[in-house]
Structures are given as structure tokens and as C-alpha cells.
Amino acid sequence: MSAKVESIAPRTDAAPQPMLAGEKSPTEMFLVKMFAVIPALALAAAIPLAWGWGLGWVDVGLAVFFYTLTCLGVTIGFHRYFTHGAFKANRALRIALAVTGSMAMQGPIIGWVADHRRHHAYADREGDPHSPWLFGTSARALAKGFLHAHMGWMFRRQLTNAARFAPDLLADADIQRVNRWFPALTAATLLAPALAGGLITWSWWGALTAFFWASLVRVAVLHHVTWSVNSICHMIGDRPFEARDKSANFWPLAILSMGESWHNSHHADPTCARHGVRRGQLDISARLIWVFEKLGWATHVRWPRPERLARKLKTTTS
Structure with a gap:
């Protein structure tokens, strides 16, 4: 039986829920900093480490596999x-x-979804947790906004109210269970590549290099690609469709983001399963959803409709 994902529209049968639900705990803030900083340090060390040693095809293969899977x-x-x-x-x-x-490693599912639904509810306005346009339009303000949208917003203590933005997930026993498993799944995503690398090469060195490349560096690259959708894709790019915000399509990120960087198209029609809706716009995520549909695992897929796209299309693009 297919599960129902509820609309994010506000409920009308109860008093409005507050946007925030207090602050993150000191432990949560420590973990956010650790998950953001340690993989980034690994990424910074990657170039000198790779210069002539410490990187093999096993590491590349494992990094690509786990990047694709988790992305x-x-x-x-x-x-x-x-x-x-x-x-x-x-x-x-x-x-x-x-x-x-x-x-x-982008946080437990319920918090992630609540933050993103809040982003769409207040896109590029006060209340958006990671808009780059909250500080003004001067060069200094935009630089500050870029850093805030890219990763700075995660270090704020404000906690999005999941009861308001993700009540459907709070009521779902399976999702609650996965949400609680986040620490164990974090350990798994870091240790599995090392285990695979060690078994494939039958060496501790193979386990160590796989841990560096397919665990730490892979997580860091995926983090920055995801964060770039929040920052770059709300600042520069093509805006062919009408949207209430400054979302933009940024083609250089299309492959690494699996189609997420067609961001203006997404904000113009948020519930559409395909973001790359125009000819030549590669969207790997949409192609896999199509496979799931053919296998019968996914149903009621909301594919783009030509008449809706035509209504959203600007007469002049920016």
C-alpha cells in the first residue's frame, strides 16, 4: 500500500503552530559543527594527499558508488x-x-524536511532559514548572504518547528524509527566504505584510503554540492519561469546534484517529480523515479504538464 505524503499547506482546523521550536541543544550544535568541519578538512587535504599516492581505482569506485547512493x-x-x-x-x-x-550525513530526516518546507514557505524572505538575500544587495551583504546560505545557517541555534512543518513525518512510525537511527546510519556511511576497501584490497592501507576518499571526502563533496543549491542557485543562473523568489537554474551543477540545480524550475512547480523540465536538462533523479514507476514501486508520479509549464514561462527571461 502506498503511503500518503501530506501537503505542507497550513492546517485550518487548529491554531497556527509557531515557526520555531526553541533552540538546538549544545550536543546538536557540536554534532553539526563536527559533521560540517571534519569532512571539509578532509577535502582540503585531498589535493596534496592525492599527488602521486594514496588514491586508486578502488577508492574512486567506492567514492562514486556511495556518493551516488546517498545523493x-x-x-x-x-x-x-x-x-x-x-x-x-x-x-x-x-x-x-x-x-x-x-x-x-545532512541531519535526521524529520529536521531536514521541516527546514526545507520552511524554506519554501518563506523563500528569500524573512523566515527562510538559508536565503542569501537576507542582508541586503551590496557586495558585502551578498558575500555575507552567500556564506550564510551555503553553510552558516546551520550554526544558528534556531530549531524549525517540526510539529508545524512536518506533522506527517512525526506521525509515521517508520520514519520516526529511521530518524532515531541517524547516529547509527552516520557510523554506517563512514565505516562501510572502509570495510569494503579493506576487503577488496585485503589490506589495512586499502581500508584507510577508502575511508579518506569514499567516506570523508565523499561526504564533504556532497555537502558542498547540496549547500550550493541553497546559495549559488538562489544568486546566479537562468530564471525562465515565474517564481516568488530568486531561485535560478545553474547548469554546471546538474550532474553532481542529480538534477537539483534546475532550481528555478523546481520553485516554479515544487511538487513536480522532474526539475530539468526543458530539452537538454539532465535530471538523473527524475530518470530513477521513472524506473521506480515502471517497476511499480512508485505511483501517482507528478510529471511536468506542458500547459502548466506554459503558464509559468516568462515572456522575457532573466
Whole structure:
């Protein structure tokens, strides 16, 4: 039986819930800093380490595999399915998407979805947790805004109210369970590549290099690609469709983001399963959703409709 992902529209049968739910705990703030900083340090060390030693095809293969797996867990699972309800999924697929998205180390699923629904509710306005336009339009203000949108917003103590923005997930026993598993899934996403590298090469060195490249560096690259959708894709790029915000399509990130950087198209039609809606716009996530649909694992997929796209299309583009 397919599960229902509820609309993010405010409820009308109860008093409005507050936007925030207090502050993150000191432990949560420490973990956010650790997850953001340690992989970034690994990424900074990657170039000198790779210069002539410490990187092999096993490391590359494992890094590509785990990057693709966890990135699609975020793009298809956390974003298009759980946040926007772009399709319905059977229980096995739902749990798999929740697990693989959690292994991207971008935080527990309920908090991630609540933050992103809040972003869409207040896009590029006061209340948006990661808009680059909150400080003004001067060069200094935009530099500050870019850093805030890219990763600075995560270091703020404000906690998005999940009871307001993700009540459907709070009421879902399977998702609550995966949410609680986040620490274990974090350990798994870091240790699995090392275990695989050690077994494939049958050496401790193979385990160590796989841990560096396919765990730390892979997580860091995925973090910065995801954060770039929040920052770059709200500052520069093509805006062919009408949207209430400054979202933009930024083609250089299309492959690494699995189609998420067609961001103006997404904000113009948030519940659509395909973000790359125009000819030549590669959207790997949408292609995999199409496969899930053919297999019968996904139903009621909200594919783009020509008449809706025509209504949203600007007469002049920016």
C-alpha cells in the first residue's frame, strides 16, 4: 500500500503552530559543527594527499558508488518524496529512501524536511532559514548572504518547528524509527566504505584510503554540492519561469546534484517529480523515479504538464 505524503499547506482546523521550536541543544550544535568541519578538512587535504599516492581505482569506485547512493537518497527521498510528495512510494521504497538519505550525513530526516518546507514557505524572505538575500544587495551583504546560505545557517541555534512543518513525518512510525537511527546510519556511511576497501584490497592501507576518499571526502563533496543549491542557485543562473523568489537554474551543477540545480524550475512547480523540465536538462533523479514507476514501486508520479509549464514561462527571461 502506498503511503500518503501530506501537503505542507497550513492546517485550518487548529491554531497556527509557531515557526520555531526553541533552540538546538549544545550536543546538536557540536554534532553539526563536527559533521560540517571534519569532512571539509578532509577535502582540503585531498589535493596534496592525492599527488602521486594514496588514491586508486578502488577508492574512486567506492567514492562514486556511495556518493551516488546517498545523493539520490537526498534528492529523490528527502527532497522530492518526503518534502514535496512528488510521488507515492510503497513501504519498502519509503524506508530505503529514508535510510539512504540519512546516510548523506545532512541531519535526521524529520529536521531536514521541516527546514526545507520552511524554506519554501518563506523563500528569500524573512523566515527562510538559508536565503542569501537576507542582508541586503551590496557586495558585502551578498558575500555575507552567500556564506550564510551555503553553510552558516546551520550554526544558528534556531530549531524549525517540526510539529508545524512536518506533522506527517512525526506521525509515521517508520520514519520516526529511521530518524532515531541517524547516529547509527552516520557510523554506517563512514565505516562501510572502509570495510569494503579493506576487503577488496585485503589490506589495512586499502581500508584507510577508502575511508579518506569514499567516506570523508565523499561526504564533504556532497555537502558542498547540496549547500550550493541553497546559495549559488538562489544568486546566479537562468530564471525562465515565474517564481516568488530568486531561485535560478545553474547548469554546471546538474550532474553532481542529480538534477537539483534546475532550481528555478523546481520553485516554479515544487511538487513536480522532474526539475530539468526543458530539452537538454539532465535530471538523473527524475530518470530513477521513472524506473521506480515502471517497476511499480512508485505511483501517482507528478510529471511536468506542458500547459502548466506554459503558464509559468516568462515572456522575457532573466
